[in-house]
Structure formats: structure tokens, C-alpha cells
Amino acid sequence: MPSTYKTVILGGGNASGYAAKAFVESGIAPGDLAIVTEEPYVAYERPALSKGYLLGAARLPGFHTCVGGGGERQAPEWYAEKGITYLTNAHVTKADLAARTLTLASGDTISYSQNLIIATGARAVKLTEFGVPGADLSGIHYLRDVKDADALVAAVAATKEASGKAVIVGGGYIGMECAAGLASTGLAGATTIVMPEDRLMARLLTPQLAAVYERLYGAKGVAVVKGAKVTAFTGKDGKVTGVTYTDAAGASHTLEASLVVVGVGARANTELFTGQLDMAAGGIKVDYMMATSVPGVYAVGDVAAFPLTSVATGAVAHARQEHVTHCRSSAAQAVKAITSTSAPPPAYEYLPYFYSRVFNLSWVFYGEAAADATTVHFGDMNEAKVFGCLWLGAGGRLVGAFLEGGSADEAGVLKSAVAQGLKGLEAAALDTASGSGLVAA
Ligand code: NAD
Ligand code: ISD
Numbered sequence: 320m321p322s323t324y325k326t327v328i329l330g331g332g333n334a335s336g337y338a339a340k341a342f343v344e345s346g347i348a349p350g351d352l353a354i355v356t357e358e359p360y361v362a363y364e365r366p367a368l369s370k371g372y373l374l375g376a377a378r379l380p381g382f383h384t385c386v387g388g389g390g391e392r393q394a395p396e397w398y399a400e401k402g403i404t405y406l407t408n409a410h411v412t413k414a415d416l417a418a419r420t421l422t423l424a425s426g427d428t429i430s431y432s433q434n435l436i437i438a439t440g441a442r443a444v445k446l447t448e449f450g451v452p453g454a455d456l457s458g459i460h461y462l463r464d465v466k467d468a469d470a471l472v473a474a475v476a477a478t479k480e481a482s483g484k485a486v487i488v489g490g491g492y493i494g495m496e497c498a499a500g501l502a503s504t505g506l507a508g509a510t511t512i513v514m515p516e517d518r519l520m521a522r523l524l525t526p527q528l529a530a531v532y533e534r535l536y537g538a539k540g541v542a543v544v545k546g547a548k549v550t551a552f553t554g555k556d557g558k559v560t561g562v563t564y565t566d567a568a569g570a571s572h573t574l575e576a577s578l579v580v581v582g583v584g585a586r587a588n589t590e591l592f593t594g595q596l597d598m599a600a601g602g603i604k605v606d607y608m609m610a611t612s613v614p615g616v617y618a619v620g621d622v623a624a625f626p627l628t629s630v631a632t633g634a635v636a637h638a639r640q641e642h643v644t645h646c647r648s649s650a651a652q653a654v655k656a657i658t659s660t661s662a663p664p665p666a667y668e669y670l671p672y673f674y675s676r677v678f679n680l681s682w683v684f685y686g687e688a689a690a691d692a693t694t695v696h697f698g699d700m701n702e703a704k705v706f707g708c709l710w711l712g713a714g715g716r717l718v719g720a721f722l723e724g725g726s727a728d729e730a731g732v733l734k735s736a737v738a739q740g741l742k743g744l745e746a747a748a749l750d751t752a753s754g755s756g757l758v759a760a
Pocket of ligand 1: 366369488489490491492493494496513514515516520521548549583584585642674675676
């Protein structure tokens, strides 16, 4: 195996798979590109892990990159056919940007002559990091990769078999999607979500929207405990048996649990580049081309903090977006910037977008759930079939839109309406940006 490539992609997640796709579409030559990942699999569509995977509906190679994003499925053979070297099970211990070299845990090195694309993504925040007693007991799960998902699926089966109970810590994306997965695969009536906030997905859902989902979760056999701070895990023989929390009044309670899933957020994997690259917003700082502070080095996906124009205020600030759509489009942007032979591509424009599917429901959200916006709810929230909310900012401009259960056309109309407002703001931000016009403050 040669050890020097024109381009190396570090990381094998969503963004990496789409960067490879974009390189192939740009016509790279065999032997020019290598991808290095510590995962045992080539890139796959990570969103499936907290949805279809838990239901037994998604398994590799069924959801390798582009299944879900449109395009040819990129199973291992695809990379081989295109002349792309893919190193799996290859943990990088050191990145020396001055020497353009990555060192692997095996001691081998891999170098790039022109470009490095950093796609190291993010990892689950662990409760051990906060010193929560018992957080290292077995039976406490996180969900980020296939290995985690396999362990969780096995634990759900064992818990069901033993008529045990499950507790989910956190009421965000992982919490809501995993609770739905557990309740749909045998743990209905035995699953409880415990969270510090006063409602599910508090960073996005209004109290009215959250109430609909809370009703549904209750009906599907998932209890929700709000205002609860997890203080400890109890255990026996090294295995979790309970989750202790304090309620809003300060009283302590313990819920029985032989299975715990923790979803309390994610942290970008930036450590290899500390002191070598400028950082922002907990990630690697990039410009509108996804270029970092070192020439030839790009960052894409969850790890990249890029200039994002606020739909609500028009202000530009570096921000990370932990969403597959940004993984796809930031990867395409970096590859365009690298391969463009004439003018650089247009500046990266991104409209925040999130979606989720739980039970038989499915929602989309575009824009910003701005705290000071006026919210207008619509649809039948009792029937819980098609309903949503609009966030109206200054001058009545639409800055956020949530739609549950609507058609693709209806979602498209809302997306365009939010995007229209953003377009004008982005154009103004680019006009006033400093230097080349492509670097935000
Ligand atoms: P999240 O930010 O969505 O939710 C975190 C939740 O953790 C909060 O709602 C809060 O209830 C809780 N929390 C925070 N600190 C806590 C503490 N000390 N004790 C108890 N609860 C605490 O993060 P997540 O659900 O962990 O998701 C992780 C990542 O996966 C994110 O990047 C997310 O965007 C991504 N993801 C996205 C989707 C999707 O877009 N549909 C689905 C799954 C995961
Ligand atoms: O949409 C999603 C989703 O479900 C995730 O887990 O984005 C994330 C990742 O694919 C990106 O981190």
C-alpha cells in the first residue's frame, strides 16, 4: 500500500462518505484518495441507527452512504472500483499538519501531498465526564455507531426476556428516538425518559408541540419524568440496577433499570488538531469553503464550525450543525473548493434543517426556533396527524417552521418560505464580510 495520497479524508462518517461521492463525481484518478477511519465499516447513514436499526429494519450493507441521500450505494466494493483506498479499524493517534502526515495506532503513517479533509465528527457526551457515581456500570448505553447500536439491540432483547425496565436519560433526539425504538420492540410499559427540562426536545419544541408528543409517548407505554437531574446510578455486580434522580423540589427517587440509554448531547472530535488549527464554537473553524486556518486542510460535517447566518437576526457567527444534511452539503462544498479549476464555488449557504421519525409520526423543521419569535400553531393537535408551528420574527418574517405529518410538497413550501428570508440575509452578510468577502467574523 502506498502511504502518500493526493488527498486524505480523516474520519469515516456521513460527511466522509459524501466527500468521496463528490470526488468521484469530479473525476479523481484511481490512487489519489484515501480514507482513514477507526470504525470497522465504510461510511454509512448514521441517522438509521436511532431509527430503523433499533426496529431491526436497517442492517449493513443496506444503509451505506447514499442510501437515504440519493445516489449509488457506497459499499466497500464501490470504493475499490473507484480506486479509493479505505482503511478501516485504523485509529489515528497523531496528526502533524506541518508534515502532512497522520500516524496510526499501528505505528504506520499516511501522508497527503495536497489536501486533508477532516471529518472526525462528534462523540456522545458521557456521564462519566461529570463524575456521576455509577456512570461506568455495564448496562449503561450510548448510541453513536453500529457497535453501540448492536449492543443496544442485544440489551433490549435481554431486558425484554427478563421482564426488566429501561430508563432513557435525556429528552432530545437520542432520547426520543431510542424511547420510541424500545417501546416498539418489546419494552412498552417498561421504558421511562428522565430529563432535566420541563418538556421533550425543549431546544426545539414549543410547550404545545411537546405536549402532543408527550401524550403519544404515554399512550405508547413510555413514561416521561420532567425536571429530573440524574445524580447516580445504582448497581449490583458491576451492572446497573437503577437510576437515582432529584426532582424539582429536591427530593431523591430511584427508578429500577437493567438497561439505561444516555443521550445528553455530542462533542466534536477536535483534539488531534489542538494548537494546530483555529477553533470556534466547540469545533474546527472554517470559512465559507470549509477551509481551516491551515492551507490545504478542510473540515466538514459535525466537527466544522462554519459561518452561519441567523435566519432570525441576520447575524453571522461560527456554528456547528449536527445534522446529516450539513454533512452532505459541507462535504460537497469542500470538494468543489478543492477541485474547482476556475473560480471558487459560491459561498456555503445553509438553512438549518432537522427531522425525526418516532412511532408512526414524522416531522421536519426548517430555520430557527427563535426564543423571541411569535409562534403560531396550526392543524389538529388533538388528532396528532397533521399539525405544526410557525415562528414569526421581526416584521412578521417567517424564521422557523415545524410540520408533523404533512406531505413532501407541504414541507417544501415551508422550506422555501423560510429559505427565501434567509437568502436576502445571506447576501447582505456576504456583502459586508471582511477580506475576500468569504470570511465571517
Ligand atoms: P440533544 O442535544 O438532542 O439532547 C440532549 C438532551 O440531554 C437534552 O434534551 C436534555 O434533556 C438532556 N441532558 C443534558 N444534560 C443532561 C444531564 N446532565 N442529565 C440528564 N439529561 C441531560 O442530544 P442527543 O439526543 O444526545 O443527540 C446527540 C447527537 O445526535 C446530536 O448531534 C443530534 O443532533 C444527533 N442526532 C440527531 C438526530 C436527528 O436529527 N433526527 C437523531 C439522533 C441523533
Ligand atoms: O440527522 C442526523 C442524525 O440522525 C444523526 O445521528 O444527523 C446525525 C448524524 O448523521 C450527523 O452527526
